[in-house]
Structures are given as structure tokens and as C-alpha cells.
Amino acid sequence: MVWSREALIGYLYGQGAKTRENDGRKFAVPTTATHLLGGTGFPAGLFTDSRNEELSAIIFTNACAISKLSRVSISSGADTKGLRYTRIGNFFDRTPGALKGIPFCLDITSEEYKTLWPQHYEPWCAEMEVFHNPFARYPFPKALLPEVTHWFELGGEIVCESFYETSILWSQTIIQKQSDRIITLDDFVADPT
Known part of the structure; x- marks a missing residue:
């Protein structure tokens, strides 16, 4: 589930990005694809034309797991x-031009997490x-799920509109005994030196 989000965007819209470097500065370059990687030749771009107009939208989450059930109840006081x-995991970095998420490691009972x-x-x-399928015969109303992140076409570009400021790209939940050593971000992020 960690990488399925990026793969889904490429499959639905036939778009992605590659990282390039110029004068020591990294930046993203948009890419398009007509087929998925691999030997199957499976077509990419489900939402790139009106052939699939009967499909209004795809609803997706990469957090549909047992750990989600625990986190929701425990962060609310269970x-x-x-x-x-x-x-x-990684928070979505809203800085213009950001290429990576912001790593985090938080106790879900902490005020910082809540x-x-x-x-x-x-x-x-x-x-x-x-x-959202930009070619949908019956567009999916955003008001049906107002607190989720919506991807849709605006001015010829696929844009992302989030309800919550906090957006998590991927995560993992570690469950330990209270008596175990508290893990920190340093346990998961390699030292760059």
C-alpha cells in the first residue's frame, strides 16, 4: 500500500514525474505514459478520454488496515x-517544488499527533x-465526501484539493509494550553524512 498511490495516479491519468538535476538543483519533470511498465502492455490513462465516461470516480485509500482502526480509537481517547x-511515515510537503515528503515519527496518543x-x-x-474522471457522464459530487482529498481536472491540469492541512503520503504503525524503548525518527531515517 506504500507505493500504490503513485501507481494509481499514473494508471488513471497517464501522468507522472521524473526527477532531473540542473546546476545541482533537483526538480520534477512531468511525464506521460500510454502503457504501464512491465511486459503486459496494459494501457495507462483510464481517465484520459471519454471511453470510460460511465466511471465517475475512483475512491482510494492507502490507510485501510487494522492499524487505522486502532489509531482512530486510541487517538480519540480509547x-x-x-x-x-x-x-x-511521510507528510505531504506543500512547499512549491518539493520532491519528497516530510518524515515523521509520532506517538498517536501525543498532543502533537492529535x-x-x-x-x-x-x-x-x-x-x-x-x-475524478474529467470525462464522466455523471460527475461525482465533491459534497458527497467533503472531508477527503479530491483529484480533478482544472484548466487542463490535474489538481489535488485537500480538506485537511495534514496529508500523509504513507505510514506504518508500530505497536510496542509501554516498557519498550521509545522509537524515534532517527531509528528510521538514515544519517545523510
Whole structure:
């Protein structure tokens, strides 16, 4: 589930990006694809023309797992039963030109974690995304799922509109005994030197 989000965008819209470097500065260059990678020759771009106009949208999440059930209840105050729940992953970096997410490692019972969302706990709809078909005969109404991230065409470009400021690209939940050593971001991020 970690990489399926990027693959889905490429499959649906036939678009992606590659990293290039110029004068020591890295930047993204848009790419297009007509077929998925691999030997199957499977076509990319499900939403690139009107052939699939009967399909209004794809609803996706990369966080549909048992750990989500634990995080929602525990971040809203449920008993941890002597366990520690730590979430590691990458936040979406909204800085223009950013090429990577922002690494994080947070205890889900902490105030820092709870304040990532206005409800003061992780909502069920966090990490849910709706990919709209620009050629849909019956467009999917955004108002049907107002608190999710919507991908849609605007002025010939596919844009992403998020309800929550916090957007997590991928994550993993580590469950430990309270008596175990507390893990930190340094346990997961290699030293760049």
C-alpha cells in the first residue's frame, strides 16, 4: 500500500514525474505514459478520454488496515491497554517544488499527533482520496465526501484539493509494550553524512 498511490495516479491519468538535476538543483519533470511498465502492455490513462465516461470516480485509500482502526480509537481517547502506538511515515510537503515528503515519527496518543486534525483525533476519512474522471457522464459530487482529498481536472491540469492541512503520503504503525524503548525518527531515517 506504500507505493500504490503513485501507481494509481499514473494508471488513471497517464501522468507522472521524473526527477532531473540542473546546476545541482533537483526538480520534477512531468511525464506521460500510454502503457504501464512491465511486459503486459496494459494501457495507462483510464481517465484520459471519454471511453470510460460511465466511471465517475475512483475512491482510494492507502490507510485501510487494522492499524487505522486502532489509531482512530486510541487517538480519540480509547485505552491503550499497556501498549504504545507509534506512527512513522511521510507528510505531504506543500512547499512549491518539493520532491519528497516530510518524515515523521509520532506517538498517536501525543498532543502533537492529535492536533494534526481539527477534531483533535485522527478522522476516519484521513488518507481517503477521490480521483475524478474529467470525462464522466455523471460527475461525482465533491459534497458527497467533503472531508477527503479530491483529484480533478482544472484548466487542463490535474489538481489535488485537500480538506485537511495534514496529508500523509504513507505510514506504518508500530505497536510496542509501554516498557519498550521509545522509537524515534532517527531509528528510521538514515544519517545523510
